[in-house]
Amino acid sequence: MKEKAVVIEAPGGPEQLKLVDLEVGAPGPDEIRIRHHACGLNYIDVYHRNGAYPLPLPARLGMEGAGVVEAVGEGVTHLRVGDRAAYASQPPGAYATARVMPAKCVLKLPEAIDFETGAAMMLKGLTVQYLLRRTLPQGGLQAGDFVLFHAAAGGVGLIACQWARALGLQLIGTAGSDEKCRLALENGAAHVINYRRDVDFAAKVREITGGRGVKVVYDSVGADTWEGSLNSLAPFGLLASFGGASGPVPPINIGTLSAKGSVYVTRPTLFSHIATREATQEMGDDLFSMVGSGKIRIRIDRRYPLADVAEAHRDLEARAITGSAVLLP
Structure with missing residues (x-):
């Protein structure tokens, strides 16, 4: 037929x-x-x-x-x-x-x-499932932990905001407009960053987390957010790069991971x-x-x-x- x-x-x-x-x-x-x-x-x-x-x-x-x-x-x-x-x-x-x-x-x-x-x-939804439930930093994630999630007002991001809230996580969401930031908050983000206004979003993350940084960054944006994502991590934190909407991530100098606090990087796929x-x-x-x-x-x-x-x-x-x-x- x-x-x-x-x-x-x-x-x-x-x-x-x-x-x-x-x-x-x-x-x-x-x-x-x-x-x-x-x-x-x-x-x-x-x-x-x-x-x-x-x-x-x-x-x-x-x-x-x-x-x-x-x-x-x-x-x-x-x-x-x-x-x-x-x-x-x-x-x-x-x-x-x-x-x-x-x-x-x-x-x-x-x-x-x-x-x-x-x-x-x-x-x-299955992407959020494997990220929040299976792609985890050292010691896993517990209620109250900070995580950073880019593109928080997109299809994946809005599901992640709600799932993180259900798990008791403090999700910091980034988005490109005040309207999208409000949408992320309405869906469960604990904090939001308009990265078009706060260009150095990593500094804002440090401010929100009292200087420590987040246990894990979930990044589907890629090239534009890569450096800031690394700078947002707490020591021994995990950067999960699961997409490249702004272009591919640049080549990695592995020594950078030690300089950032013995952090981890992974590129998972559903x-x-x-x-x-x-x-x-x-x-x-x-x-x-x-x-x-x-x-x-x-x-x-x-x-x-x-x-x-x-x-x-x-x-x-x-x-x-x-x-x-x-x-x-």
Whole structure:
């Protein structure tokens, strides 16, 4: 059967995104076919489109979605035809009306969570799960500890603000406007820094923490915040660099880590953490519990028809989207 899907034939700007008809067949072993009700929009999709994270061409885009399972391949036991489901998964291909894909990272979606929320929360929510629950400094994190989280008003950031509040952490969020700072505070940040006004955000972090610094920095911005993130750490602190929205991090002089107080640096990815079905289920259950309890609410700022995917990418790159956004097939 023919379905609509977004592809690129060459890396470049949003104009490279084409909505085409593609054949979608039956799932093979350990695969499912899912019909999307909503597709998630994430900054990693921009990296795939512009070639920062190269894909074999022609390439399909999109890393998360939610919908209904239409067919199940041999060996799949945790899903059945008719199940409501959601996922964050490789390979890309979520920008589509339907697709065949590996089943291991697809989870049953609780009835209490609608499709748009499911599509908007999986990649971002699982990212926050592995950051706050698994990417930890020496001795872990306890209630009252300070953490610094960049881009706190984005889709990942707003989930992190709420999750940190639920854990009793004092999250210091950075954002690029007073409006975004207010949004981070409303969602659970203990302190906020407008880095366009307080250019030396590390000095502000030191002021907030009484001079000590934070136990961990979660940084998805990359080049623009790298030096300040290092300068925000307490001795033996951890810098988790999990994205590069402003460009790649410069080469590291390892001696800098000792000069900053024997600090640690890591570059984690979600897909290392969800490499097995068991790990994906465990992390997903934690996320579903937090959303189902109301401790985390997923803010969907914008909804775009799948045909308007280029406009969605322009807004994403312009940082015009707070919270999450979804594509609707």
